[in-house]
Every structure is written in structure tokens, then in C-alpha cells.
Amino acid sequence: MTRTPVALKRRIASELRALRERKGLTLEAAAQRAEVTKSSLSRFENGHSAPKIHTLRALMAVYGASASLRAELEDLTRDAGRRGWRASLFGEGVEVPEWLRSYVGLEATARLLSIYSLFVPSLFQTPEYARTTLVAEGHDPETVEARLRLTIARQQLLTGGAATTEISAVVDESAVQRHVGDRSVLHNQILALAAANDLPNVMLRILPFSAGPVLSAGGGFVLLDLDPDPPLAFLEAYEIAQFVEGEAYLERFRRHFDLVSAAALGPEETNDFLVRTAKSL
Structure with a gap:
């Protein structure tokens, strides 16, 4: 790779x-x-x-x-020191936080991404959903377009010809119950999540409200298996991000991911749930 x-x-x-x-x-x-x-x-x-x-x-x-x-x-x-293809995606003169540049580079080299999210992860967002979210976050038009290009390019991890990264994602039910944009935006996004589950390198599961409040506490994170490099955990909120290293800390994230994975719906149950939710809109 x-x-x-x-x-x-x-x-x-x-x-x-x-x-x-x-x-x-x-x-x-x-x-x-x-x-x-x-x-x-x-x-x-x-x-x-x-x-x-x-x-x-x-x-x-x-x-x-x-x-x-x-x-x-x-x-x-x-x-x-060389600028890769990702550098041009941000656009000249567009202010992009260093943590985002770093994360995109690490994400692209990961063997496995274990994602726990309270929102629809960027890797699975439709262009319409991503644009609506970025506008709602208050970004200027140039930054919205730059980040949208980046989101679409990152999704090559899912469908690109060299898609070798395995992705295991647990998404909280609130992510698909929260209205973003008009009905069609949310409807198409929910169906896109179901379609992602059909990809050979993706396993996406919904953590239902019935799992209780304890498992969904603490916020989302991503575990990056960067073999042969050491693994990392990544946390981000409000444009502030942190990379976490060290086996003792990483083990806590692994245990939490195992807990939410065990409480989540299976892939087939997840797809059934997503299709029902989309039809109910």
C-alpha cells in the first residue's frame, strides 16, 4: 500500500x-x-x-x-515532503485544520477502521447530506466545497479499485433519527447506509436506543489499525481533535467498541431497520 x-x-x-x-x-x-x-x-x-x-x-x-x-x-x-493528491483537494487558500490533514493521511493507510459514532460518519455521507451538514456548521462556501471534495475522495476507501481498508462501524440510532435537510436528503442518506453494508470490506451496525444510555455515553471515536505502525485512537468534536496513543489507553477504547458492538443490531437487522426507517419518513 x-x-x-x-x-x-x-x-x-x-x-x-x-x-x-x-x-x-x-x-x-x-x-x-x-x-x-x-x-x-x-x-x-x-x-x-x-x-x-x-x-x-x-x-x-x-x-x-x-x-x-x-x-x-x-x-x-x-x-x-512531497504534496500528495490530497493536498490539492483542500483548495488553495482554504484554511484546513492540521488535525484533519493528519487524520485523512492516516485513514488512507489504515488496515482497519473501527468507528463508533453518534452521527453519520463522513465515509458514509451522501454529497447532499454532507453539504447540508457543512453549511449548518457555519463554514464559508469555499470551505464547504473543499471539504465536500475531500469527503467524496475519502470514500474511495469504500469503493475504490484498491479498497483494502476494512471498516467496522457502529452508528447510534440518533444519527438516522435526526433530521438533516429535507425529507429526501435524510431518506437517501439512510438508504446509502444500508447499501454500504453490502460492500465486502464494510460492516455497519446500528446501536438502538434500547441498548440503554450507558453504552452510548462518552462520545464517538475511531480506532485506526495502522499495521505495521502502532495503532491510534482518534477523537474529534467542535473542530478540536486528539490522537491517542499508548496501549493502556487504546485498550479502553477497544473494550468500549466491543461493548457497543455486542449491543448493536447485526448487519441484516441493521439493514432491515434502516429500510423501515427510510419508509417511515
Whole structure:
């Protein structure tokens, strides 16, 4: 699978952190020896940015990296600096939060996405539903069009010729009971959710109100299996997002996803429910 700039930055970050730790250097000591700021080195090791080639070479010299590893990381750094096809989708001059750019890159490289959502996930939104939602959120027309293009492009994960990402989604019943746009917008969106369940790489289930309030508490999240890179959890609300790492934290999200999955309707029951709901509008 082609790796995006975000995934490449994570790989570079992992290698740099491992090299420094094997050398027994603190972040401050390594930064001083390589003549970079401590904050810059921290960003490199967190995957928030990639170093320039000359900075990477300085770090490699400090760490005593092998010639083969130096060459590999230089290649990765060059690739990470290139603008991919997603960059143009945002549009020139359109302000797009960095978390969204990062998430799109990670999403595209995931082996498995486990989604729990109180709303219709973007990956399953029809263009009309997505546009109505974006307008309601108060975005300016240019941003609405840019994000709509991005939403449609992201949906290649579902139907593209190289759709290798598995998607397991649990969607709260409130998502299909909440009126968005006119009747036809919601009607078509609900039927699109049912159609998504017929895709070979998708399993979508509805968490009914009858499951009770406890299971639906806490808000939505996405678990990203990024094998061979470490997994992540992603949370977003009100244009504020957080990526969560660490096995102890991720295990909590896995347990919660297992709980809502167990309480959700099965795929066939979900489709029956969605068709009935669409007919009732």
C-alpha cells in the first residue's frame, strides 16, 4: 500500500526516537549536539513534522546511524515532503485544520477502521447530506466545497479499485433519527447506509436506543489499525481533535467498541431497520 506523508512522518519519528534512546541521549542533549532546537526535535519525534535533509543528516551523525539506515530515512524524508493528491483537494487558500490533514493521511493507510459514532460518519455521507451538514456548521462556501471534495475522495476507501481498508462501524440510532435537510436528503442518506453494508470490506451496525444510555455515553471515536505502525485512537468534536496513543489507553477504547458492538443490531437487522426507517419518513 502507498504510504501517505503522514504515515511516512510517523515512521521517521519512530526511527529517530529509537536511535536517540539507543544512544542514551536526552531530547535536550541530542538537540544540542545536532544544533537544532529541542522543540523541533520533539516535533520530529512526535511525527508532527519531518526534518530537512541537512537536519536529518546531522541527527544521523550524532546517533551513529548505519549508512543503509541513513539512506532509507533520507528517502522517506523526501517522500514525506512531497504534496500528495490530497493536498490539492483542500483548495488553495482554504484554511484546513492540521488535525484533519493528519487524520485523512492516516485513514488512507489504515488496515482497519473501527468507528463508533453518534452521527453519520463522513465515509458514509451522501454529497447532499454532507453539504447540508457543512453549511449548518457555519463554514464559508469555499470551505464547504473543499471539504465536500475531500469527503467524496475519502470514500474511495469504500469503493475504490484498491479498497483494502476494512471498516467496522457502529452508528447510534440518533444519527438516522435526526433530521438533516429535507425529507429526501435524510431518506437517501439512510438508504446509502444500508447499501454500504453490502460492500465486502464494510460492516455497519446500528446501536438502538434500547441498548440503554450507558453504552452510548462518552462520545464517538475511531480506532485506526495502522499495521505495521502502532495503532491510534482518534477523537474529534467542535473542530478540536486528539490522537491517542499508548496501549493502556487504546485498550479502553477497544473494550468500549466491543461493548457497543455486542449491543448493536447485526448487519441484516441493521439493514432491515434502516429500510423501515427510510419508509417511515
